[in-house]
Amino acid sequence: MTHGGLSKASAMKTLRAAPKTIARDPLATKARILNAATKEFASRGYDGARVGAVVKRARCNINLVYHYFGNKEKLFIAVIERAYADIRAHHKDMELRNADPEDAMRGLIVSTFRMFVDSPEAIGLLVSENMHRARHIKNSLLIVSMYDALLDFIRETLDRGVAKGVFRRGVDATDLFISINAEGYFYLSNRHTLGVILHQDFMTEERLRQRETFITDVIMGFLRP
Amino acid sequence: MTHGGLSKASAMKTLRAAPKTIARDPLATKARILNAATKEFASRGYDGARVGAVVKRARCNINLVYHYFGNKEKLFIAVIERAYADIRAHHKDMELRNADPEDAMRGLIVSTFRMFVDSPEAIGLLVSENMHRARHIKNSLLIVSMYDALLDFIRETLDRGVAKGVFRRGVDATDLFISINAEGYFYLSNRHTLGVILHQDFMTEERLRQRETFITDVIMGFLRP
Amino acid sequence: MTHGGLSKASAMKTLRAAPKTIARDPLATKARILNAATKEFASRGYDGARVGAVVKRARCNINLVYHYFGNKEKLFIAVIERAYADIRAHHKDMELRNADPEDAMRGLIVSTFRMFVDSPEAIGLLVSENMHRARHIKNSLLIVSMYDALLDFIRETLDRGVAKGVFRRGVDATDLFISINAEGYFYLSNRHTLGVILHQDFMTEERLRQRETFITDVIMGFLRP
Amino acid sequence: MTHGGLSKASAMKTLRAAPKTIARDPLATKARILNAATKEFASRGYDGARVGAVVKRARCNINLVYHYFGNKEKLFIAVIERAYADIRAHHKDMELRNADPEDAMRGLIVSTFRMFVDSPEAIGLLVSENMHRARHIKNSLLIVSMYDALLDFIRETLDRGVAKGVFRRGVDATDLFISINAEGYFYLSNRHTLGVILHQDFMTEERLRQRETFITDVIMGFLRP
DNA sequence: GATGAATGAGGTTTCATTCAT
DNA sequence: TATGAATGAAACCTCATTCAT
Numbered sequence: 001m002t003h004g005g006l007s008k009a010s011a012m013k014t015l016r017a018a019p020k021t022i023a024r025d026p027l028a029t030k031a032r033i034l035n036a037a038t039k040e041f042a043s044r045g046y047d048g049a050r051v052g053a054v055v056k057r058a059r060c061n062i063n064l065v066y067h068y069f070g071n072k073e074k075l076f077i078a079v080i081e082r083a084y085a086d087i088r089a090h091h092k093d094m095e096l097r098n099a100d101p102e103d104a105m106r107g108l109i110v111s112t113f114r115m116f117v118d119s120p121e122a123i124g125l126l127v128s129e130n131m132h133r134a135r136h137i138k139n140s141l142l143i144v145s146m147y148d149a150l151l152d153f154i155r156e157t158l159d160r161g162v163a164k165g166v167f168r169r170g171v172d173a174t175d176l177f178i179s180i181n182a183e184g185y186f187y188l189s190n191r192h193t194l195g196v197i198l199h200q201d202f203m204t205e206e207r208l209r210q211r212e213t214f215i216t217d218v219i220m221g222f223l224r225p
Numbered sequence: 226m227t228h229g230g231l232s233k234a235s236a237m238k239t240l241r242a243a244p245k246t247i248a249r250d251p252l253a254t255k256a257r258i259l260n261a262a263t264k265e266f267a268s269r270g271y272d273g274a275r276v277g278a279v280v281k282r283a284r285c286n287i288n289l290v291y292h293y294f295g296n297k298e299k300l301f302i303a304v305i306e307r308a309y310a311d312i313r314a315h316h317k318d319m320e321l322r323n324a325d326p327e328d329a330m331r332g333l334i335v336s337t338f339r340m341f342v343d344s345p346e347a348i349g350l351l352v353s354e355n356m357h358r359a360r361h362i363k364n365s366l367l368i369v370s371m372y373d374a375l376l377d378f379i380r381e382t383l384d385r386g387v388a389k390g391v392f393r394r395g396v397d398a399t400d401l402f403i404s405i406n407a408e409g410y411f412y413l414s415n416r417h418t419l420g421v422i423l424h425q426d427f428m429t430e431e432r433l434r435q436r437e438t439f440i441t442d443v444i445m446g447f448l449r450p
Numbered sequence: 451m452t453h454g455g456l457s458k459a460s461a462m463k464t465l466r467a468a469p470k471t472i473a474r475d476p477l478a479t480k481a482r483i484l485n486a487a488t489k490e491f492a493s494r495g496y497d498g499a500r501v502g503a504v505v506k507r508a509r510c511n512i513n514l515v516y517h518y519f520g521n522k523e524k525l526f527i528a529v530i531e532r533a534y535a536d537i538r539a540h541h542k543d544m545e546l547r548n549a550d551p552e553d554a555m556r557g558l559i560v561s562t563f564r565m566f567v568d569s570p571e572a573i574g575l576l577v578s579e580n581m582h583r584a585r586h587i588k589n590s591l592l593i594v595s596m597y598d599a600l601l602d603f604i605r606e607t608l609d610r611g612v613a614k615g616v617f618r619r620g621v622d623a624t625d626l627f628i629s630i631n632a633e634g635y636f637y638l639s640n641r642h643t644l645g646v647i648l649h650q651d652f653m654t655e656e657r658l659r660q661r662e663t664f665i666t667d668v669i670m671g672f673l674r675p
Numbered sequence: 676m677t678h679g680g681l682s683k684a685s686a687m688k689t690l691r692a693a694p695k696t697i698a699r700d701p702l703a704t705k706a707r708i709l710n711a712a713t714k715e716f717a718s719r720g721y722d723g724a725r726v727g728a729v730v731k732r733a734r735c736n737i738n739l740v741y742h743y744f745g746n747k748e749k750l751f752i753a754v755i756e757r758a759y760a761d762i763r764a765h766h767k768d769m770e771l772r773n774a775d776p777e778d779a780m781r782g783l784i785v786s787t788f789r790m791f792v793d794s795p796e797a798i799g800l801l802v803s804e805n806m807h808r809a810r811h812i813k814n815s816l817l818i819v820s821m822y823d824a825l826l827d828f829i830r831e832t833l834d835r836g837v838a839k840g841v842f843r844r845g846v847d848a849t850d851l852f853i854s855i856n857a858e859g860y861f862y863l864s865n866r867h868t869l870g871v872i873l874h875q876d877f878m879t880e881e882r883l884r885q886r887e888t889f890i891t892d893v894i895m896g897f898l899r900p
Numbered sequence: 901g902a903t904g905a906a907t908g909a910g911g912t913t914t915c916a917t918t919c920a921t
Numbered sequence: 922t923a924t925g926a927a928t929g930a931a932a933c934c935t936c937a938t939t940c941a942t
Binding site for chain 5: 701704735736738739742
Binding site for chain 4: 574576581584588601627628629635637642643644645646649650660665667673
């Protein structure tokens with residue numbers, strides 16, 4: 001997920017007359033709103049987010065938000081739909097790359113962790129959506145079936161590892177998927193409280209590398225036969 | 226300055242109405258407020274929580290909240306301080322129980338998971354506190370040093386396991402602590418979105434037992450030499 | 451932490467009602483608010499003033515006050531800045547009118563008194579601002595230097611009177627300025643308590659004329675060599 | 676007026692058992708409340724004053740205020756009645772002291788100014804009472820006739836001065852009384868705004884002496900035949 | 901006499917949303 | 922398309938006052 005950078009391309013097109021308002025480029029405006037909303041919702045949560053803050057960040061009039069997205073809730077839905085799509089896309093190109101089951105698994109672990117690190121909005125949006133009991137994504141057919149392929153990939157990789165004799169038998173793919181995500185998600189989502197009770201800064205590049213290695217060790221160590 | 230003259234009626238009519246009291250058990254009232262606030266903050270987050278909802282749950286006048294706790298933020302601090310104390314107490318009596326390092330580690334894993342299961346508020350409060358960048362617990366000396374002993378326990382258990390030849394060498398206690406928490410926390414905190422994308426109900430007793438076993442397997446499997 | 455589970459209904463129902471607009475003349479609305487606020491603050495003081503009373507007088511929605519002025523305090527600042535500007539403007543056109551020092555001084559005395567009489571808000575606002583230890587005007591560069599020119603005028607008039615032999619020597623311009631204001635201000639600001647202890651109505655046109663004459667006599671009598 | 680010191684005498688009696696509460700001396704408690712209320716009302720005005728602040732200053736329970744004084748308004752009335760009595764008492768012993776009319780007049784001028792300087796509460800209370808259109812003192816028979824004697828004294832002194840040839844003829848006693856008060860009152864009540872627009876500190880002992888001299892010069896200079 | 905719990909009313913402010921241009 | 926004025930609802934909080942002990 002690379003929001004905040006998404007609008008750069010279309011923002012290029014905005015260099016024209018300039019009538020008296022900044023941008024007269026509907027698509028760019030809409031993208032700017034979506035990017036701004038992503039940051040706002042991710043960092044403050046749905047309830048903490050202010051549509052006033054979104055329009056400030058997007059440097060546009062508040063009514064454009066309502067014009068393009070209807071209301072706060074629909075704006076939020078647009079935000080998480082795009083976020084989920086980005087997350088899933090992030091995984092897709094990795095799935096078919098490795099023939100070796102151990103490399104494939106290691107790739108998934110690292111890619112999952114790095115996705116959370118590189119897309120700080122992802123966690124914030126997931127937090128919000130869970131606080132609201134997944135009310136929004138529940139109705140999104142797109143999202144509901146988004147992870148079927150990924151689960152298949154995990155299952156298949158596990159099977160190939162077992163067949164090759166490098167993975168233990170009987171590991172549940174769903175639980176494994178959850179664990180792979182959990183190890184990175186919790187580390188990042190709770191970095192502030194963890195920082196306080198563990199007296200560390202968890203966001204230095206060095207510490208992140210240590211965590212990446214640790215997570216890989218945990219999962220791969222567990223998978224050993 | 227446009228002229229206007231002094232206004233017609235003077236104010237100073239401050240005679241208010243007479244109330245009629247009901248309860249009259251201060252400790253119980255305060256406890257009721259704290260319990261109600263815990264539920265409200267945990268389920269809605271700090272921003273989503275409404276002081277009005279707290280008093281409704283606590284069946285008391287709204288001003289008692291301000292009488293006893295000052296304001297919404299101080300009430301929230303009181304809530305998380307108690308929550309942290311409860312969580313920590315939950316671990317304390319477990320720490321000294323097992324001589325065997327493997328049993329001790331298994332005990333910690335299970336106890337951590339069950340704590341999250343049995344105290345649904347814990348996760349909600351942690352979520353909120355992290356969304357606000359831990360700004361409340363940062364100033365709580367009590368909380369800041371709360372986990373030092375637990376970390377020592379983990380370190381010592383790891384050492385004993387290594388000495389006994391049942392644990393691998395060189396495992397970082399902090400990362401292990403994070404992983405043990407992550408495995409249960411994420412499963413529960415994200416159960417709603419996970420439920421949607423994985424088509425499962427993660428809160429049945431059976432599924433919870435499965436997860437408990439899985440987490441134990443992951444950590445203990447990883448720790449194998 | 452007492453257990454309680456997540457609460458029943460989720461929030462996020464933020465659909466508000468639809469309003470029906472009336473006016474639509476922003477400048478007039480803003481002016482109406484400022485005028486109403488001037489009266490309210492002047493007659494009740496800053497603390498006694500109610501934003502609700504302002505909007506009632508201005509016949510507008512309460513939020514427009516916040517839309518245009520930010521908050522109660524900023525509204526108050528806007529009110530006193532305008533009031534000071536009006537007071538000062540009241541004096542300005544008088545300063546250059548008289549070549550004769552005695553006429554000039556008499557003009558200042560009368561004009562000061564009449565300004566207080568004609569702008570009943572002025573006194574109320576000054577009272578309020580002094581009760582709050584001038585904390586609002588302190589930061590107003592405009593107001594801070596507003597009276598420098600008037601003081602120069604007084605100084606110069608005194609000098610010319612001394613040179614002409616009609617004023618006594620050594621009169622402090624600042625103290626004279628204070629006295630000229632004091633004589634009218636106190637008479638008007640304290641008219642209610644004075645009315646009670648002196649058994650008079652101080653606001654009849656006749657009584658006001660008597661006071662005007664008296665003040666002129668006091669100052670000019672004092673200035674005699 | 677010497678509030679704030681009034682309770683010292685009766686506070687002496689408080690040195691006894693100390694059951695568990697600070698003072699068990701009703702008179703001292705009542706006096707403490709009255710002194711505290713005087714300061715609070717004087718510095719904040721009626722509307723700005725908080726009965727909570729009064730009880731904090733008086734170090735007593737809030738209900739004692741209601742027990743002794745009924746409510747906020749009655750407390751305020753008690754405060755200004757005592758203040759007026761003190762002001763009047765301040766003048767009384769000066770009235771009969773001087774046989775010489777000029778000395779008597781000078782004495783009144785100085786004594787009035789010093790009364791305002793030494794009793795900072797006096798001005799604050801007068802300000803409040805005038806903002807509320809003298810609502811409270813209007814019904815106080817004591818206060819209504821309090822100044823009759825003082826006015827007589829001024830009239831008589833003026834007459835004696837005219838007879839002696841040192842005062843001008845035809846000066847109105849009421850207006851003179853107002854002016855004598857105005858010169859000191861305004862200087863002190865408006866010292867904050869004056870400080871800002873005139874760039875001076877008006878409360879240094881030196882500046883106060885300068886003002887005292889100036890006021891005396893103004894009135895006595897005016898009274899010259 | 902003294903205390904602290906409890907209450908109701910209302911005040912300021914925020915915020916999502918819609919109307920009018 | 923874009924803008925800013927206008928609106929209603931509700932949130933947090935304060936404060937004077939009274940009840941119960």
